[in-house]
Amino acid sequence: MIEALFEAVLGPLGEGFFQKALLGGALVAIPCSVVGCLVILRRMAFLGDALSHAMLAGVTGGYLFMRLAFGIAAHAAAMLIGSVLAALMTVFMINFISRVSRLKEDTSIGIMYTGVFAFGGVLASFFAEKIHIDLVHFVLGHVLAVDSTDLWVSGIVAGIVLSTILLFYRQFQVTTFDPVMATSLGIPVAALNALLTADVSFVVVSGVGMVGVILVVGLLITPAATALLLSTRLSRMMLLAAVFGLTSVIGGLYFSLGLNVSGGSAIILFCTVQFLVVFTVAPRHGLLAGWLRKRRMVPQQMIEDILRAALRADSAGGATRDDIVRYLHGPHSRLEGALRRMQREGVLTREGDRHRLTEHGRFEARRILRAHRLWETYLHRMGTPDDRVHETAHQLEHVHDEESVDYLDDRLGHPVLDPHGSPIPADFVHATPGREVRSSLLRDGDRAVVVAIGPIAQESPLRLGTVITAGPREDDGDTWTFRDAQGTEIRLDHEQADEVRVEVLEVSRSDGD
């Protein structure tokens, strides 16, 4: 068994064609993946695709030139130079067209690369008897049949591409991240863009020979994308991309040999599977991590239920676990976790078997209670059947951001009691000593000094600087009563009370359950 495995791994290594394929594949995949990092960060993936197709014209052109001028067939260097020239010309045309016309870049890419590809096809078939380009190889690659010329080409390309990226790493980093800033730093952005385009052309040209024109884009972007899922820095992303490029070549070649399938396809398929695996298990942004996070997450509803249970039991020195369980609306399988988390966040403290609210916790609990009772009042007024008011309000109390609660409070006329007759906590967020609020927010016993009076309230006996004490609300909550220092009673309706702005001096603390 182990022997067979040994044989499967080591056996092919003895074969010349396999060694060449491995070496060639690595020489192609590594620079491809590294350049691919910049390509995907600049959203140039489609351009990579275009360049690989444009190559056909270049290869045919280079072949024909050497054949017709010097009578040499299949001159590798000429075909390579032809390819790079064709790629650069295609890029130039793409940029030119999208600059001078109203067409978007992806459109001009589509126009130009299909055009150049078709031109290559016409050229190849017109000179069919002079030219011997294997279109099947061009489309699917021939990684299992690489010769030393291919190796030389790939080696030189890898050398050029990797050294430019290493030399100008910082310049590439900053022009990719923020081109405007790069310009203001004095970095020649246009020259760098041209250099990167040339690099992309080089790696694409050398990649087509291995995996074919259709799949080369996969080699360019998939390892880079896989690396991005695991990286917080560009340098690390490039390193990982190179590793993933290499592993897909190794994995893909064994795979292709074992199943006797096309080498190029096997490499790219391995690449894609590798991506999917990382995409699933990546620690930060992977599917699995997200799923686990969600599972571990304590539902907001439970936290709010605990807060309210603890608030209710506040005067008794805190809530026991049973008190809380009685209050929970959902399943309580994650109760322990929730309690621990709330302690960690400084909302609850534990004293023996009782959970007590901290100052911060009390504030939060009262906020939620206030939201709940305001929602109940709102639902009651909207005509929601009584038996459904509590449940619906319980769902809606999760909408308790400051702005929404303030809106509800004002719209309902700052009610004091909810439909069941329970007190609604005062607006303790705004109506605190030292702050300026509308007098409509004051509750029985609060003291404040008048600082502004709007037109509607002009007729009231209130004057700037009057110190007032709020009395009980009358007429079903529609009339605000105040007394000044002399004991004179002042009565205001909602609109008037809104127009009188006061600075709060002292608030009575008599709300809550």
Place this chain on the structure above:
Amino acid sequence: MTTDPGSGSRPPAIRVENLTVSYGPRPALLDVTLEIEPGLLIGVIGPNGSGKSTLMKAILGFLKPDLGEVRVFGRPVEKMRRRVTYVPQRGAIDWDFPTTVAEVALMGRYGHVPWWREPTSRDREIARNALETVRMGEFAGRQIGELSGGQQQRVIMARALAQEAEILLLDEPFAGVDAATEQAILDVLERAKEQGKTLVVVHHDLATAARTFDRLVLLKQRLFAYGTPREVLEPELLRQVYEGNLAAFSQLAGEGEER
């Protein structure tokens, strides 16, 4: 063109002289002359398409004017590129880019590091100090995508400070931020000003312009006014510039008179 660098008095931070820039028959800027003293917080206001960003590009030396010139500390802007830096809008940056807060601050030093060398420990120290100045030191190792809006704005400010340029041009730093973030950004601007920087800020919100800036530039192709907020936020002047957008300044006019 009469500026004499040898006259002894400190040259203005930015001097724009008879600047005309056009992209077609309609000029983006027409005969703008403006002198900005160093160490001030300047707001550039004007309606959409009034040439605010063209003025910024001109001060950065990014474009060739049809006529006129921009001088930075008395010298042509082309020779002073290092002294001026641009702080882009938050939305202009790809926050998913794989880079950390510390790296972004260090990018501010790239203009000072020759391409064949690595940033020195001094460069790293300057970048670190810039992060401390904007109170982002403790976030140095974070990936930039994990930051809140206000923190992101502070990181790009730190990058600009690390460039050690004397003049900072900011493109709408207050666009779409909440009150707390706005305060955080103002705080950073104040700190930069304390260090003697000149800050030029493209600003949209007339209502907050008066309390934010030392001086205002009111632009609509031509320069309509440059001076203290009180001088610039004149109802009559605003009416000329913002014709049609009456609502935008009807309350504001009142506010201006109160001051």
